[in-house]
Amino acid sequence: MINFDSVTMRYPETGDVLRNVSFHLQKGEITFLTGHSGAGKSTLLRLITAMERSSRGRVILDGQDLGLAKEHQLPFIRRKMGVIYQDYKLLYDRTVFDNVALPLVIAGYGHYEVTRRVRAALDKVNLTGKEKKYPLALSGGEQQRVGIARAVVNKPPIIIADEPTGNLDPELSAEIMLLFEQFQQVGVTVLIASHDISLITQLNHRVLKLDHGQLVAS
């Protein structure tokens, strides 16, 4: 589903951020991405989400080479994945409902379908009843879960999460991980960037470890 083929990423200011990274994530696989800060986790995620193109090597997502994708194709590539951001990236002038509905509205779903799915997604992250609130009225953990609901509402084949449990207590973290596993069981590919060693060791999933831009374990 996600295929890195000797990918190198080089910025003029910082030099190589990723060096010759290769891995292959199968469909329906949960994988953790870990490493010290500055190891290149964020850059790797930016490559997958087509926010940047690699300096060398190929990033192939669902059979499509992102390096060759045209600008106008990128929105449709991004719709294949639900991305959960560390800083949530919510729209603060819109309600929880509107935030979660965003991917559906963009994809052109009808009103009825949008309502139904948003309710289901909010239900999955235990935020039922908060749909009319604005994100700033919610706690950090709740905002994080709004972000998660937005990422899964479109039922994408790929879920990318950047520190999804960073603001959640252990109990909630476990529930979110359970949610990811549910998605995995229906064939969704999940990639989770995390520092949370206890969470990673607790769950028996594949781990990609980055060190100074190089893949040291996979």
Add this chain to the structure above:
Amino acid sequence: MKYRNKNQARNNVQDSSAKQANRQTKVAGGNFVDKLHAYRDQHAHALFSSLGRIVAAPFNLIMTISVLAIAISFVSGFYILEVNIQQLAVHIEANNQISLFLRDDVSEAHANKLAESIRKNSNVQNVKLITKEEAATEFQTYSGFGSAINELEKNPLPIVLQVLPKKNLDDIHELEALQKEFQQSPEVDVVQIDLQWIERLQSITNVVKLFANMLSILLGVAVLVIIGNTVRLELHNRREEVVILKLVGATNSFIQRPFLYAGFWIGFISSIFAWFIVTVLMLILRYSVEKLSSLYGGSFHMLFLSLTDTLTLIVVSSLLGVFASWTVISYQMHTTRLKKQKILKV
């Protein structure tokens, strides 16, 4: 979590995933009607959400809209001024008589014959003969020198033929040609026509028109720039939102749409205000203008913006708004990429 066990949850996920697959093919697949509906919904959403933004925070735009309304009212004010001057000019030219003063030795019978022949001219609408006696009576009544004429032995006034040219003959050159034609008849002494006055009026009208048109173009450009700048600021304020929309897979046209509609609303609302400004100003002016006109014995009625003018005003302003925001947005979208850093190709 709500689910009792993993299995139930899995069924649930699978179930809705299957439904989603159905829907997915509906949206992405061939069903044209569904696509059309979704497209219409998106447009309706953008149309009303952009209006909602303006209504929710009217003070953000009130200054912009005031400036635009004033600029647009200037343009439409110039237009209606032109229309009225045009009407005035036509009014004057319609009463454009040519007076033929006949030689002293021409008899009344001869004059009648001449009038008859002039009446046959295709450019002439009517000919009126004023005899020496009629002229004297008229002179006595209107000139204020009534008694002076009685002192004279002989009536010095000539026979006059008042020729009224055809209505469509408002071109000065044609009038001049007609004048020359009359001049050639041996019975005619002097041909008098207020060509100079008409000429002056027409050139004044032309200068005013030209000036108004140039100012209108400048003001139109100003309107474009103001709307463009407003939309640019709006885009800047909502930069974060644009980035998030891109991240969740919005196409450029989806992102641009609310801004285009915002431009439309700004133009639309400004033109409505402009219409009110022009109409109120003209109502204030009407009394004075019509009083002035009545002093000159004229029946000049001020023309207001017609329905067609009003619709044109609104449509053109709205389109200017869309055009201005489209120009700005497509330029900005082109330059706003998600890339933050330069990447070296190795």
